[in-house]
Amino acid sequence: MTAGYNTISMGTGRKEFNPKKERPGLDHYIKDAGQGVLKQIGGADKIDESVIGNFMSARFNKQAHLGGFAGAIDPKLEFKPSLSVEGACGSGGLSLITGIRSVLAETADTVLSIGVEVQNTVKAIYGADILAGAGWFDKRKHGHAYFFPGQFSDRAGVYYEKYGHEYARNGMRRWFVNAIENARLDPTAQEYHNSTPDLAVLYDKMTPNGKAFVDHLNVLDCSKVSDGASGIVVASEEGLQRMGIDKKDAVEVAGWAQLTRNITNDPPDPVELTTIKAAAAKAMEMAGITMDQVGTVETHDCFSIAGILAVEALGLAAPGKGAEYVAEGNTARNGKMPMNTTGGLIGWGHPTGGTGVHQAVTIWQQLTGKAGDAQITLSDDRPYGLTINMGGDDVTVVAIVYKRA
Amino acid sequence: MNYDEKLQHVSVLGAAGKMGSGILLLTAVEMADLSLKPENKGKAFVLNAIDLSDQALAGVVAYLRAQVVKIAEKKAVLLRQFYADRNDLIENYDIIEQYVNDVLALVRPTTAMEVAYKSTLIFEAVSENKDLKVKIFKQIDQNNPNKPWYFTNTSSVPIHMIEGEAGLDGRVLGFHFYNPPAVQRLVELIVTEKTLPEVNQFALDYAKALGKVVVPSNDFAGFIGNGHFMRDALYGIKLAEELAKDHPFAEAVYMVNKVSQDFLVRPMGIFQLIDYVGIDVVQFIMKVMNPFLDDEDLHSDLLDKMMEMGVKGGQMSSGAQKDGFLKYEKGAVVAVFDTDQNEYSDVVNFASACEAALGALPNSFKPWKAAVRIKDKDSHFGPYFNDMKQMDSLGAQLALGYGKNSDAIGRKLLTDKVARSEQDVNTVMLTGFFHAFGPINNYFA
Ligand SMILES: NC(=O)c1ccc[n+]([C@@H]2O[C@H](COP(=O)([O-])OP(=O)(O)OC[C@H]3O[C@@H](n4cnc5c(N)ncnc54)[C@H](O)[C@@H]3O)[C@@H](O)[C@H]2O)c1
Numbered sequence: 011m012t013a014g015y016n017t018i019s020m021g022t023g024r025k026e027f028n029p030k031k032e033r034p035g036l037d038h039y040i041k042d043a044g045q046g047v048l049k050q051i052g053g054a055d056k057i058d059e060s061v062i063g064n065f066m067s068a069r070f071n072k073q074a075h076l077g078g079f080a081g082a083i084d085p086k087l088e089f090k091p092s093l094s095v096e097g098a099c100g101s102g103g104l105s106l107i108t109g110i111r112s113v114l115a116e117t118a119d120t121v122l123s124i125g126v127e128v129q130n131t132v133k134a135i136y137g138a139d140i141l142a143g144a145g146w147f148d149k150r151k152h153g154h155a156y157f158f159p160g161q162f163s164d165r166a167g168v169y170y171e172k173y174g175h176e177y178a179r180n181g182m183r184r185w186f187v188n189a190i191e192n193a194r195l196d197p198t199a200q201e202y203h204n205s206t207p208d209l210a211v212l213y214d215k216m217t218p219n220g221k222a223f224v225d226h227l228n229v230l231d232c233s234k235v236s237d238g239a240s241g242i243v244v245a246s247e248e249g250l251q252r253m254g255i256d257k258k259d260a261v262e263v264a265g266w267a268q269l270t271r272n273i274t275n276d277p278p279d280p281v282e283l284t285t286i287k288a289a290a291a292k293a294m295e296m297a298g299i300t301m302d303q304v305g306t307v308e309t310h311d312c313f314s315i316a317g318i319l320a321v322e323a324l325g326l327a328a329p330g331k332g333a334e335y336v337a338e339g340n341t342a343r344n345g346k347m348p349m350n351t352t353g354g355l356i357g358w359g360h361p362t363g364g365t366g367v368h369q370a371v372t373i374w375q376q377l378t379g380k381a382g383d384a385q386i387t388l389s390d391d392r393p394y395g396l397t398i399n400m401g402g403d404d405v406t407v408v409a410i411v412y413k414r415a
Numbered sequence: 416m417n418y419d420e421k422l423q424h425v426s427v428l429g430a431a432g433k434m435g436s437g438i439l440l441l442t443a444v445e446m447a448d449l450s451l452k453p454e455n456k457g458k459a460f461v462l463n464a465i466d467l468s469d470q471a472l473a474g475v476v477a478y479l480r481a482q483v484v485k486i487a488e489k490k491a492v493l494l495r496q497f498y499a500d501r502n503d504l505i506e507n508y509d510i511i512e513q514y515v516n517d518v519l520a521l522v523r524p525t526t527a528m529e530v531a532y533k534s535t536l537i538f539e540a541v542s543e544n545k546d547l548k549v550k551i552f553k554q555i556d557q558n559n560p561n562k563p564w565y566f567t568n569t570s571s572v573p574i575h576m577i578e579g580e581a582g583l584d585g586r587v588l589g590f591h592f593y594n595p596p597a598v599q600r601l602v603e604l605i606v607t608e609k610t611l612p613e614v615n616q617f618a619l620d621y622a623k624a625l626g627k628v629v630v631p632s633n634d635f636a637g638f639i640g641n642g643h644f645m646r647d648a649l650y651g652i653k654l655a656e657e658l659a660k661d662h663p664f665a666e667a668v669y670m671v672n673k674v675s676q677d678f679l680v681r682p683m684g685i686f687q688l689i690d691y692v693g694i695d696v697v698q699f700i701m702k703v704m705n706p707f708l709d710d711e712d713l714h715s716d717l718l719d720k721m722m723e724m725g726v727k728g729g730q731m732s733s734g735a736q737k738d739g740f741l742k743y744e745k746g747a748v749v750a751v752f753d754t755d756q757n758e759y760s761d762v763v764n765f766a767s768a769c770e771a772a773l774g775a776l777p778n779s780f781k782p783w784k785a786a787v788r789i790k791d792k793d794s795h796f797g798p799y800f801n802d803m804k805q806m807d808s809l810g811a812q813l814a815l816g817y818g819k820n821s822d823a824i825g826r827k828l829l830t831d832k833v834a835r836s837e838q839d840v841n842t843v844m845l846t847g848f849f850h851a852f853g854p855i856n857n858y859f860a
Binding site: 133135136138139142147150151152154155156220221222223 | 488489491492493494495499502505506507508511
């Protein structure tokens with residue numbers, strides 16, 4: 011993969027965001043991300059096909075059929091294959107996977123992969139309805155007003171019960187603090203302008219309140235509501251040559267997995283991200299590596315508790331030990347395993363259908379030294395990066411292992 | 416008749432007015448919530464919105480809808496429980512829409528007073544005119560077989576006078592909301608010697624359900640809030656007139672406004688507050704209160720003069736501030752009315768000179784926004800005003816005199832037996848007027 015590009019993640023937190031003013035729509039973000047990629051590869055004629063990952067534009071923007079927007083990015087993408095894919099918040103990951111499959115099937119050498127979502131078109135309370143589409147609609151009636159926060163609040167509740175409330179909150183607080191501190195280093199991040207002096211104090215002030223929101227999470231435990239898009243090119247070696255891109259400016263896809271769980275069932279274990287666990291193991295097996303060789307991870311922290319549970323699913327900590335692992339600073343940018351180094355979904359933002367691609371862009375930046383102020387140092391014995399992109403409550407999962415090419 | 420039954424048939428008089436529309440909104444939401452309780456299923460709840468013009472009532476319905484949508488969006492978590500057995504309502508969107516419809520369905524806008532003849536509870540917020548209020552109450556009471564209870568929103572008319580003249584024996588009390596009722600948390604509750612205990616109890620229950628802070632006030636013209644505000648305003652006006660002997664009038668007004676806002680750490684200066692309430696309203700309330708006061712004259716020639724010149728202040732229907740003593744642009748003060756010139760004088764021309772004349776604020780100054788949140792008031796304001804006492808600037812002197820007078824007004828409300836405790840006076844000024852510290856304190860002694 012190469013030539014990654016992120017638009018700004020727009021929404022609350024950005025100084026320029028004003029919910030009362032009219033804002034750019036879906037087409038703006040698709041074009042911005044697509045053109046940002048094309049500029050780096052010498053133009054659209056180098057691209058064989060396009061894939062656009064998106065979750066719910068049909069409701070957020072009353073717009074379906076996003077494959078049709080490729081030609082709006084550049085006329086030279088018209089009359090070439092272009093399609094859209096959907097797997098809730100895992101849509102971006104599916105866009106990458108679709109590109110990978112096409113390259114492996116040798117139906118394309120270069121695929122423009124985009125992920126996009128424009129969510130600030132409705133108030134949060136109605137956005138919750140739309141996002142609830144990532145779960146089974148039969149369960150909506152008895153779900154929470156804020157459906158997904160409700161699902162993960164329930165998971166958090168069980169985690170508190172099992173391992174201790176204070177103990178868990180310590181880990182979740184640190185997860186939040188890391189997210190904001192990392193976001194402050196990336197100018198495209200939604201929390202880039204965040205200047206709260208003491209984040210931990212702020213976090214502790216906001217006691218979860220089930221009457222106004224959910225029982226076990228406060229809003230700082232949640233990912234952002236975002237408008238944004240990301241793009242990257244998935245290419246074969248021939249494709250790289252055609253674009254004239256040096257290998258040192260690309261990352262190799264060393265392994266990947268895309269698994270889904272039955273959406274009509276509840277998760278088998280509330281304190282385990284079972285699908286993530288299986289997908290990560292499969293992708294690493296394909297790459298022929300273990301977590302010891304991974305230098306950085308981008309994981310799907312739609313909620314801080316999902317970050318903690320991912321740490322456990324990846325085997326970085328034993329079940330129940332994830333909160334401690336995070337609280338001790340192991341996932342901070344200077345820790346043992348830097349995670350979500352540009353802020354993740356809580357700090358950088360979560361344009362739902364765009365997130366999977368954003369994760370790939372961050373790993374590409376980190377492995378090729380293009381992360382700017384957010385750059386971390388990776389040691390040579392751990393040259394791999396890993397992304398975990400999740401749709402719904404651990405239903406659709408995309409795991410990808412990357413390596414310096 | 417229990418609480419829920421009492422709220423089954425209600426009328427709001429003056430429902431299209433500033434206060435009436437807010438009272439209508441709060442009552443409609445409370446009634447809808449009652450109607451959604453399982454035990455009230457199938458019972459009819461009726462809320463009459465009575466005013467003089469159909470056009471104004473149409474505006475109120477639009478206002479209600481917009482406000483109820485906002486309220487519903489905020490309490491979606493609770494609403495999902497209300498409608499848990501409605502399988503056709505699944506998404507927040509469905510539930511919020513249903514709730515808005517349910518609230519609006521019980522509101523009956525009308526210009527026909529006769530509908531109140533069936534009500535058991537009547538909120539009154541018609542124009543501030545005792546004879547009008549008495550006339551309406553009499554008419555309803557003579558035609559209504561239910562012996563309804565009357566909650567009047569009057570700001571200045573003693574309740575026992577309304578009670579006596581309308582013949583309501585014990586069934587009326589003052590339920591004095593602050594403007595705007597939907598936002599302001601304070602309610603002054605005024606009972607007469609005759610008010611029945613069950614009427615009082617219901618008022619307390621209703622206020623609690625609305626999340627209001629209740630302060631009892633004795634039945635004396637102006638009650639606590641206006642009792643303080645009117646005298647405080649008169650002091651500010653006299654101070655400005657005094658200063659105007661040495662300074663142009665507009666500058667005097669500017670300085671007094673600044674002293675009462677910044678030096679005394681209030682959300683707005685006294686002239687801005689007069690404009691906010693409306694010069695006409697302030698003049699009128701003073702006029703209503705004055706006959707009841709034997710040891711003072713609550714009257715200002717300056718207010719009369721402003722009214723004659725057609726400068727009234729108050730708010731536009733959009734909620735934006737109209738020009739009064741001060742002229743506003745996007746909420747900021749840009750000019751001050753000069754009664755000699757009969758025109759506004761731009762602040763930029765004299766602001767810095769006035770500020771220099773007043774002198775600096777004490778170093779321990781904290782702006783209102785921060786100071787209003789301080790829990791232990793004495794720990795901040797004690798030292799702050801002590802610092803001020805060490806300064807001999809004009810601003811410090813004026814502020815200390817102003818604070819001392821405000822304290823004296825507060826204590827007088829106690830000796831006049833308008834308020835029952837120091838705390839009640841302070842609660843009214845803290846909650847209803849958003850002062851950062853109560854008027855009764857020891858800072859100015
Ligand atoms: N505005 C305030 O800050 C404030 C604060 C507290 C209390 N109050 C009191 O509330 C009451 C209403 O004040 P407001 O500011 O809302 O005034 P307003 O002028 O905005 O509203 C009064 C409403 O009463 C209606 N009305 C007049 N005569 C009527 C009649 N015979 N039948 C039905 N409706 C009639 C008018 O059409 C108008 O809509 C007054 O008693 C006032 O003292 C006002």
